[in-house]
Amino acid sequence: MRNRLRLVHTSSIRSCACKNLNVKKEGKMKTFSITDGEVVKWNMGISEHMRSGRLESARRLFEAMPRRTSVSWNAMISGYLMNERFGDARQMFDAMPERDLVSWNITLSGYVKNRKLGDARKLFDEMPEKDVVSWNTMLSGYSQSGFLDEAREIFDRTPRKNSISWNGMLAAYVQNGRIELARKLFESKFDWEKVSWNAMMAGYVRKQRLVDARMVFNRMPERDEVSWNTMITGYAQNGNMLEAQKLFQESPIRDVFTWTAMVSGYVQNGMLVEARKTFDEMPQKTAVSWNAMIKGYTLCKKMDMAKELFDAMSCRNTSSWNTMITGYAQNGDIDRARSMFNEMPQRDSISWAAIIAGYAQCGYSEEALHLFIEMKRDGERMNRSTFTCALSTCADIAALEFGKQVHGRLVKAGYEMGCYVGNALLAMYCKCGSIEEAYDAFEGLSEKDLVSWNTMLMGYAKHGFGREALKVFDLMRMKNIKPDDVTMVGVLSACSHAGLVDRGTEYFHSMEREYGVIVNHQHYTCMIDLLGRAGRLEEAEALMRSMPFEPDAATWGALLGASRIHGNTKLGEEAAERIFEMEPDNSGMYVLLSNLYAASGRWGDVKRMRGTMWDKGVKKVPGYSWIEVKNKVHTFSVGDSAHPDKERIYAFLEELDQRMKKEGYVSATKMVLHDVEEEEKEHMLKYHSEKLAVAFGILNVPPGRPIRVIKNLRVCEDCHNAIKCISKIAGRTIILRDSTRFHHFNRGLCSCGDYW
DNA sequence: GTAGGGTTAG
Incomplete structure (x- = not known):
């Protein structure tokens, strides 16, 4: 009886289609006899076990039931999904004697949550009947994965749209950064619910269009806490604490969110005193507010205060640990960061991302990549941010092979190449010296923002492909994308690399008038470089x-x-x-x-x-070079004698030297061009780290594939000449990344045109 | 027992 009442209650606030379903169910339930009440109790038991993660107890209860209704089955399925046991959920679904619409919907939402969109769509198409929940679930699935066209198709085909369908489509645009499409949809209809007004406003806030956000806020028929909090957060996170304070005072309702938004706003704007004052005034504190305050201290390098707060808090959660780990790492104390990571009771993907990024930022890139492998062993799933972090670590040490594997896993995980992770991928290929793959990644981006364009443009420029860089710029203009100061730095340095003095000069003089970009210091430096x-x-x-x-x-x-x-x-x-x-x-x-x-x-x-x-x-700074072969990074320093293959390498270098002399190459030893590496004896020039790495590369990288070497300092002139010559003798393409740019050596020439 | 908006950690 209780169950029935609840069903009627929920249906009254849900859609028509839902109501139909429940009526049907009521009909079925009427055929049950006196034991109905008992069944309900059993079902509730299952749900409770499932909610608290006691899967086995739930299962035992389920199996012991004298009679099961579809609600029992559904409770099991959704319980499994709640605990991310997707396989068990599917098994239950398959084993059900009679499935009702809710079972289908629950399973569908399970696939969506698991980001298995293909399976979700298959199930969706197989459904004997669909209600508005099914359509909305599918819409949300596409939206979460950034498939906007598919989302729109589902939305357009949804027969009896309710407010959730409309809001779903709006949120799809907003969350995928398509604010203009969201605006268009929003303006096509007048009777939006509060939730949607809030979503539209949050969309503008995300795009930092605070004036538009404020307009929505002012126009909306009624506001709730979310509306106030969104607006306050918007101001706070965009550096306008004055306006945030004003709204905070005006706000009729102040909940934990409001207070936390203020604390975190002060923290982000470096106003530590105000942050602490607000924090102390808060009527009740959540872990989130404590964490925001701790973050404040770590940002101001007051790790002692951060630790004090951390020790004092009773509601410590994983985020608190994560904040501390990041704090220590960013203050250069990677050892304390690591010991906190080891000590913490539970790690999540963010803990991993924090410690890995920590190692990477402190210069221990190899340890960082090693941790990715450990993370996989630990069973932690990669998500957008760990992917992003992995990619940027690969970029730092130019671990292309590793980066490609991460890329492969990214595709396999079904992530859409949205801006954040997509740009990291693009940057990875650029910085790993694979400019062709960078361009592929660029073309494959589902959404390009200014960062994407700038990254690609700068990538070409740094590789010495000035004309390609300018083509990217032309494309940008064709698509009416407004360049910013970074873009123009890219354009000018591209002109410089391509020797296009006149065109560069023209851009320099017209950039304010033509593109509205104010000429800054960097632009002048580019021009001086160009003319020089x-x-x-x-x-x-x-x-x-x-x-x-x-x-x-x-x-x-x-x-x-x-x-x-x-x-x-x-x-x-x-x-x-x-x-x-x-x-x-x-x-x-x-x-x-x-x-x-x-x-x-x-x-x-x-x-x-x-x-x-x-x-x-x-x-x-000691110079060293490294090269990645078969997923392992080999590091060399000048005159290195530590590498296990050293004898082969030195013998090969000797052989190359002989052949180079025949080609007319004159060693520059007499010029004492110890550009970057100090050597005791002049013949050590022969054994500069980049030469060792190149020799190792020729010996170990299969013919036909480019040899990619990275150096932490500027390449010296002698090495530059030698590598040009080696590229000709050995018939190999050698791509060298030094501290300022890329050099593509091929057939005795370098893409930098001997100027760097 | 299934679908929607706002706060922290990367």
Whole structure:
């Protein structure tokens, strides 16, 4: 009886179609006799066990039942789904003697939650009848995976749409960042429910269109806590704490969400005192608010305070641990981060992402990738963020093979290449030196935002493919995508790499008028680089002197680079002096300057430079190179003797050296071009880390495939010449990523055009 | 027992 009442109650607030279903059910229930009440109790027992994760007890109860109704079966199925036991759920569904519509719907929603869209659609098509819940579930499935066309098709075909269907379509657009489509849909209809007004507003907030969000907020017929909180959060997270405070005061209802939004807003805007004051004033605190406060302390590097709060909180949850792990890692204390990770009672995917990103950011990339493998062993499933994190770690150390495997798993997991993860994938291929695959990834993006375009454009520019970069820019303009300052840096450096001086100059002068991008420091630096590279040193210098900013180290660096190439020692000297003033510890600049002296035969000055470095205690960053072969990263330093294959490598280098001499290659040893790596003896030039890595690559990478080497510093000139020559002799493509850009060596030439 | 909006951690 109780069950019946509940059914009637739910149906009264649900749709017509639902009501029909329940009427049918009531009919069925009438045929039951006195034991109906008992069955209901059994069913409730099953649900309760399932809710608290006692799957076996639920199962025993289910099997012991003298008589089962479809509700019993459904309770088992949904219980399994709740506990992510998808296989067991499906088995139950298959074993059911008589399925009702709810069983179908529950199973369908199970597939959707499991992101098995193909299976969901198959089941959906097989359904003997569908109600509005079935249609809405399918819609939400497509929406969650970003398949907007399919979602729209389902929506259009839904026979008796209710408010949830409409809201589902609206949310599909909003959550996938298609705010204009959402707006269009929203304006096509007037009787939206509060939920949808809130969703539309949240959509604008997400796009940082606070004025539009506020307009929705002002226009909506009635507001609830969610409306107020969304608006307050919008202001708080976009740095407008004043407006947030104003609304907070005005708000008729303040719940935990409101208070937490304020605390976290203060934290994000670096207003620690205000954050703490609000935190202390909160009528009740949840774990979320504690965590926000802890985050505040970690951001201000007050790890002691963070730890104090963490120790004091009684409602500590996994997020609290995760916040602390990130805090320690970002403050450089990876050991404490790791021990917290080890100590914590329960880890989730975010804990893994936090510790992995921590290792990666502290420079332990290999340990980071190692943890991915451990994570898989631990049974933790990859999600969007672990995927993103894995990809950016691969990008850092240019672990292309590993990155490709992650890509494969990403596809297999059925993730749509939305902006966040898609851009990480794109960046991974760019930074791993595989520009073709980067372009494939770019084309495969389901949604391109400005970051995607900029990444692709910069990718081409850094690889020395200036013309391709400019093609991307043309495409952007064709699609009416408004470039920003980053885009223009890409465009100018592309022009520079392609030697398109006039076109670059034109862009530089028209960017404010044409694209509304204010010229900044970086743009000037690009222009100086562009002119300098083309040998127009006076113009470059004049531009620098006329620019409305104080030149910084990067600006002088561009001039220094140009002076080196074109042998203008005097200008180079001045540039170097200025850089030393600004960045006394920049060892790369000392090296660049001593190269400049060496190039013009001023050996005394070379020696003096070395002395200065010694006096000032400037430490050279040790140079090393690495290469990934068969999923393993091999690292080399100058004159490396640690690698197990060293004898083969050195023998092969010797052989290459002989052949190079025949080709007319002259070792640059006399020039003392120890660009980046200090060596005791000049013959060590032969064994610079990049050469070792290249030799190892030729020996181990199958012919026909490019050899990809990464170096932490700038490649030295001798190595650059040698690798050009090696690419010709060995008939291999060698792609070298150094600290500033990519070099594609092929048939004795380099994509950088010998200027970098 | 099935479908919808707002707060923290990456």
